[in-house]
Amino acid sequence: MLALSLGATLLAGPAAQAAVTPEGDVSPGTGDSYWSTGGSSSQAVAIGQSSPGSLMMNGGSTLASGQVTIGTDGAAGGEVELSDAGTSWAIANDAYIGFFGGALVEVMNGASVSTGSTALGYYAGSTGKIVVKGAGSQWSATSVVVGSSGNAQFNVTDSGKVTTSGNLDVQGGSGVGILNLGVSGNTTLVDVGGTFTNNGTVNVFALGNITGGIYLPVTATSFAGGGTLNFWGGSVAEGVGAFAVSDYTEYTTPLVGQNLSGARVNAGDGELIVVFADNAGTGNLEINEVASPLPSGYSYYEVVQIEMSGLTNSEIILSFELGAGVDEDNIYAWKLVGENWQEIDLEDTLGTYEQEYFNMMVDGGGVYALGVVPEPSTYAALIGACVLAFVCLRRRLRS
Incomplete structure (x- = not known):
């Protein structure tokens, strides 16, 4: 039997100061007052145009925008990270996550984004990825298309939530869409006000020490499509959108x-x-x-x-x-x-x-x-890392 022991407790660093930090190829430019004054619902925003660009928001900062395009050009990429409770980005119009190029958006630790329609992987050759994780973290939209004509992935874990007033479509034709849902508690991860259509791939994972039983990670007015539905740690349960998590x-x-x-x-x-x-x-x-x-x-x-x-x-x-x-x-x-x-x-x-x-x-x-990795200047103590069998594990894309 395995006998694995925990090391010292890792202590969190100081609370983040509210900040909106654009870098690289962004529009408006990095020196524009738009970024430091809370933005405007009429201002179009582009992150990663002809060269890479990024945006980081944390510490309860807020921003208002019109249409948002991330990963505008095929030769460029855009990355956005929002973290901390109270941090919010209000997008009055549509959001394109991977227009011709690549895009990654992470919403974590209680941050939120609200948009009109959201399209991931909009044109052929583009790639778009959104990660929503952590209690209170939310992506709200009128509608969502995962894999419009490009490749796209939407990950929702750790009690993060995606809500739409209209439809959510996971595509599997000219675009390739994947929706990954990590179930670690009794919370709804995706709440669709219209029709949830899966013509791509939906993966549902039982994570951590979640108790065996019936969970409802997805709710919708109606369900459609003939895409692939995969479960790890359980199987489909009676009832639309239900997941039967196995006992140990x-x-x-x-x-x-x-x-x-x-x-x-x-x-x-x-x-x-x-x-x-x-x-x-x-x-x-x-x-x-x-x-x-x-x-x-x-x-x-x-x-x-x-x-x-x-x-x-x-x-x-x-x-x-x-x-x-x-x-x-x-x-x-x-x-x-x-x-x-x-x-x-x-x-x-x-x-x-x-x-x-x-x-x-x-x-x-x-x-x-x-x-x-030890970070003595940031942490008062260091946790001993675990070592175990695995082939791949996600790390945030950071420069």
């Missing part, structure tokens, strides 16, 4: 010839939870600790090896108990290749820290490590 299977010895479809395997008394897809099939699972150090400069818990065989779908979610106060931005990961640690590219994956658990997508077995 306790791990004490290797599991052999077991049906793992939709299973949640509890190893180390809840310290590591392995979550399987609803089409995982029958196979074998073994979890072992491995004595191996991380690269210098990082703290860690342990190295863990996951071995799986015989499964139809070996993509799994690993939920690891870290406790409270971990800063997700300081987490890095490696894979053991031969005798060397190889750092994993953490961009654009499904990792999320919520409800004291860190959750990440895994594709197959192997030996993996998760480490935390």
Whole structure:
């Protein structure tokens, strides 16, 4: 059985000061008074035009805009981050997240965005991604299209919420749309005032130590479409939009010839939870600790090896108990290749820290490590990073 222990508690830094910070290629330009005076509902805004641009809002800052375009040109990209309770962006007209280029918008820790219609991945060749996470974090729109003609992803986790007065469409034709929903509590993540149409892909994940039972992550006036619907850690339940989360299977010895479809395997008394897809099939699972150090400069818990065989779908979610106060931005990961640690590219994956658990997508077995970068000038103490088996994990896109 796994025996994983927690290190010191990571303390939060000082509260952020209210700020609206544009950088790079933005319109209005970075020196325009628009950004420092609360904006205007008649002012069109572009982030990332012919070259990259970004916007950061935090500490309860507010901004008003007209139409917003992020990732305007195919050669450019735009990134926006809103964080902290009270931080809000009121967009009076439509919002294009990935117009011809690429765009990432993150709304976290109680921040909010309100728009007219929202389109992710608007033109062919564009990419658009929105992440809404944390209690009180919200994206409100008259309508949402995920993957208009480009590629798009909308992630909603950790009690974040998306609401529309009209329809929400996940596309799967000329555009490729993916909606990822992380269920870690009994809250509705997507509330659609009109029709919820899935012609793309909707993935629903049971995260952390959520109790087995029936959950309702999506509500809508009506449902339509024939797209793909995938569940990890459970299955579709009776009732439209309902998700039946599985109870735990306790791990004490290797599991052999077991049906793992939709299973949640509890190893180390809840310290590591392995979550399987609803089409995982029958196979074998073994979890072992491995004595191996991380690269210098990082703290860690342990190295863990996951071995799986015989499964139809070996993509799994690993939920690891870290406790409270971990800063997700300081987490890095490696894979053991031969005798060397190889750092994993953490961009654009499904990792999320919520409800004291860190959750990440895994594709197959192997030996993996998760480490935390020390920041002595910011924190009074450092948490020992956990080390566990996984292949990929999302890290914020930061310059």
